[in-house]
Amino acid sequence: MSDNSVIHAEKLNLVFQTNDGSVHALKDIDLTINKGDFVSFIGPSGCGKTTFLRVIADLEQPTGGTISVNGMTPQQAREARAYGYVFQASGLYPWRTIAGNIKLPLEIMGYSMEEQNKRVEQVLELVELSGFGKKYPWQLSGGMQQRASIARALSFDADILLMDEPFGALDEIVRDHLNEQLLALWARTEKTIGFVTHSIPEAVYLSTKIVVMSPRPGRIADVIESPLPKERPLEIRDSKEFLEVAARVRDGLRAGHLDD
Amino acid sequence: MMKNLIAVLTVVFAIIVIWYGAAYMMNKQWTLDQAERAGTTVTTSEVFKDTMAQERPQLPAPHQVITEIWKTTVEKKITSKRSLIYHAGITLSSTSLGFLMGSLLGITLAISIVHSRAMDLSVMPWIIASQTIPILAVAPMIIVVLNAVGISGLVPKAMISMYLSFFPVAVGMVKGLRAPDTMQLDLMKTYRASAWQTLFKLRLPSSMPYLFTSLKIAMAASLVGAIIGELPTGAVAGLGARLLAGSYYGQTIQIWSALISAAVLAAVLVMLIGVLQNVTLKRMGMLR
Numbered sequence: 001m002s003d004n005s006v007i008h009a010e011k012l013n014l015v016f017q018t019n020d021g022s023v024h025a026l027k028d029i030d031l032t033i034n035k036g037d038f039v040s041f042i043g044p045s046g047c048g049k050t051t052f053l054r055v056i057a058d059l060e061q062p063t064g065g066t067i068s069v070n071g072m073t074p075q076q077a078r079e080a081r082a083y084g085y086v087f088q089a090s091g092l093y094p095w096r097t098i099a100g101n102i103k104l105p106l107e108i109m110g111y112s113m114e115e116q117n118k119r120v121e122q123v124l125e126l127v128e129l130s131g132f133g134k135k136y137p138w139q140l141s142g143g144m145q146q147r148a149s150i151a152r153a154l155s156f157d158a159d160i161l162l163m164d165e166p167f168g169a170l171d172e173i174v175r176d177h178l179n180e181q182l183l184a185l186w187a188r189t190e191k192t193i194g195f196v197t198h199s200i201p202e203a204v205y206l207s208t209k210i211v212v213m214s215p216r217p218g219r220i221a222d223v224i225e226s227p228l229p230k231e232r233p234l235e236i237r238d239s240k241e242f243l244e245v246a247a248r249v250r251d252g253l254r255a256g257h258l259d260d
Numbered sequence: 261m262m263k264n265l266i267a268v269l270t271v272v273f274a275i276i277v278i279w280y281g282a283a284y285m286m287n288k289q290w291t292l293d294q295a296e297r298a299g300t301t302v303t304t305s306e307v308f309k310d311t312m313a314q315e316r317p318q319l320p321a322p323h324q325v326i327t328e329i330w331k332t333t334v335e336k337k338i339t340s341k342r343s344l345i346y347h348a349g350i351t352l353s354s355t356s357l358g359f360l361m362g363s364l365l366g367i368t369l370a371i372s373i374v375h376s377r378a379m380d381l382s383v384m385p386w387i388i389a390s391q392t393i394p395i396l397a398v399a400p401m402i403i404v405v406l407n408a409v410g411i412s413g414l415v416p417k418a419m420i421s422m423y424l425s426f427f428p429v430a431v432g433m434v435k436g437l438r439a440p441d442t443m444q445l446d447l448m449k450t451y452r453a454s455a456w457q458t459l460f461k462l463r464l465p466s467s468m469p470y471l472f473t474s475l476k477i478a479m480a481a482s483l484v485g486a487i488i489g490e491l492p493t494g495a496v497a498g499l500g501a502r503l504l505a506g507s508y509y510g511q512t513i514q515i516w517s518a519l520i521s522a523a524v525l526a527a528v529l530v531m532l533i534g535v536l537q538n539v540t541l542k543r544m545g546m547l548r
Contacts, residue, residue: 059446078452085450087443094545095465104461105451136545 006070006160006192007033007056013064013217014051022088024064024217025051031211031220038193039188040203041211042249045204048218049196049211053162056194061163070159070242083160084153088168089147092137092152098124102152107157123151126185147181154189163193164172167202176234179193179205183232198254203247204228205237212252279322286318287311311465320513328517341497344521350498351486352525355413359482363475364423366429373422373430374437374463375455384434391427395420395485400492417489424485425478434472435469469546472537480531487522499525 005206015022026048041049054060055067058074066221069077077083082212084105099120107258108115124130126216137145146166153161167175179202186193203210204226210248225240236242288399289375291310295302302310312321314498320328336343369387429484431441440462487501499518506515541547 057450059449078450081452083446083450087447089443091444091447093462093465095543108448108453108457108461109450138545 004035006033006035006037007031007068007194009052009065009067012052012055012062012064012067014048014060014062015064025172026055027217027219029065029220031223032087032207033192033194036190037193037209038178038195038207039211040195040197040207040208041213041219041251042200042203043213043221044198044215046215046218047214048209050164050216051218052213053164053194053196057083057117057162061117081156082158084156084158086146086150086153086161086163086166088165089150090142092148093147096135096136096138097133098129098135098140098147098148099168100156101137101148102133106155111156117137119155119157123154126154126188127151128181134239140182141174143170146170147178150182150185154185158191160192160194164196165198166195168198175199175202182206187230200246200249201237204249205232205234210245210249212249214253214255221255222248224252279319280312283317283319283321284311285310287314290318300456302426316510317512320516324513325516325520328513329520331518344499344502344517345500347497347518348521349484351490351522352498353500354417354489355482355486355529357414357418357477358485359425359479362422362425362478362482363429365425366478367433367471368473369426369430370433370437371459373434375459387427387430390423395424395488398423398447399488403489403492406465417486420489421482421485424481428477428481429471429474432470432477433467436470436474437463439463439466439470461496465544468544469537469541472540473531476530476533476537479533480526483522483526483529489526532535 009029009031012026012031013024014026015024029048029052041052043049051060056074057071058078067074070080070082072080072082076085092098093104098106102120102123103116106119108254111119120133121130126134127150129144129147129151131237132140132144132148137148140148148167150161150163150166167178195203195232208226208230210222210224210226211220212224213219214221224245226245228236228245273435281378288307288311291307291314297313311317313324314320314426317324332342332344336345337376338349339397340346369383373383374380380397403416406419408414437459444466445458448462453461486498487503490496490498491504499522503515506512506518538547
């Protein structure tokens, strides 16, 4: 466990008790995420990638092992507002404008009016939505709504950004564009990002570290440190290195499935 | 628009025709009896004419009711004890007060039920049980008991309205306050929002469509409650009193005009809530 580790899990286990018996959602997860990492979690449904993100966020309770976030328990980290969380659906309130939606966490956290307005402008600019603050969510496209929800998660400037398939509901072209924007945003803000996806190109394109997971029980099949440079134009997806990493991710996913 | 108007007018016309037919059938016997007693014979057209103009018909014809309503609204001073507007005003005041108290009680109960499992388990059954008691049996007791402790006039009647109107609001708002999905509640949790913040910023705004639907039902229930509350007060004033007085003296025309007035009053009140609902939900972006 190095000094700049932000999230550290050891022998983490989570067993859900359901009516059909117990489900081993996470089994012996060992993982360290360092400051400034962009970590993707990829795997088929039921592999526990979302569950792991929710454990980090203190939205699920592990049943065994240890996990620390910023050197604290997940609960302490959540209460210290250590992370911003982006869900698959934007979850914007229809009765608030885009600016009003971004202010929601700021109001709850007790920021001054002046500070709220300042931060709204800042994060709108970060997600390239300047000038859309007065619009209502229904006036924006799906991609823009999702960007607004990222702005909302960034508004209180937490060091960690947790994203649960944020672009899963969007089409390929919009998705490429948002991936590019997300990389630029990550470079500017130097946040630590945990990103759940089921798209191999998306995971390889975005990440410095790719965690391949497999289901029943949910566990880590492979952890890949990306050899790609930090500067990544979209064309990098045709490079030899990119395709090699993608092939390794695919192998990891296949190995997980063979166990069935 | 034109098509709708034609459909509406057709239905109204059909109701009026059926009403006239029923009035003729039900009032015919009295006319025939009268003629028999007088030893005269009457033609069908004479019978029909008479059934439309009896003083105490079994079922008054529509125009009789309309004339009566006209006479007791437009042609009477509002301060007169025989003015329907005066009586409707009395009923409206206890309806409004009862509706207000009932809605507040319903919303308060719903908030506590949503936030406390103990309340959910302990209070909800009583709320449902309260509505299985026939209000006609309870109303006189409420009036008498409150009178014994020195409360009379508007408040006891409003209490009966409240008793009927809090229920739809409580049940509707429990559903409304639980309308936000897990994701939205999780999001509030990631902000470390307090229960109050979640209530005011998420649960209450999300519950608005449910609130207005419940309020419409509560308004109608309040009016019924107010009328029932006026029955055991010795038939002094209000639409309920007009109904009771009418039935004492066999004044069917008076009964029917009070009934129609109550229906019109209810329709107007519910429509007002509907307008408020449209404006609010549109402004909140929940109607698109």
